[in-house]
Amino acid sequence: SEWMYSTVYNDPEFGGIKDIYLEKYAYLKEALTGVYGLSIVDHERLDEDVYKSTYENGVSIYVNYSNNDYTTKDGIAVKANSYTKTGKEA
Numbered sequence: 001s002e003w004m005y006s007t008v009y010n011d012p013e014f015g016g017i018k019d020i021y022l023e024k025y026a027y028l029k030e031a032l033t034g035v036y037g038l039s040i041v042d043h044e045r046l047d048e049d050v051y052k053s054t055y056e057n058g059v060s061i062y063v064n065y066s067n068n069d070y071t072t073k074d075g076i077a078v079k080a081n082s083y084t085k086t087g088k089e090a
Helices: 001-008 019-030
Strands: 040-047 050-055 060-063 081-087
Touching: none
Parallel strands: none
Antiparallel strands: 040 050, 050 060, 060 081
């Protein structure tokens, strides 16, 4: 029933789902600032679990899905399970 969802959503004892959602939202908002709504003009795989997406305004976002830090040939560092944003809007 609905009361269970709303109780668990707000109650930190049950995992603080609300806090988790807010944290994920803030993370994604930061990552997409400057590129939201823009077209991806290039997408490439740099390594097994590392990808680079370039947007129409020249911003690139490197995403590292692995558990190890990664550095591109150009010296751009991408922490494990994270992203790095470069370009004029970064």
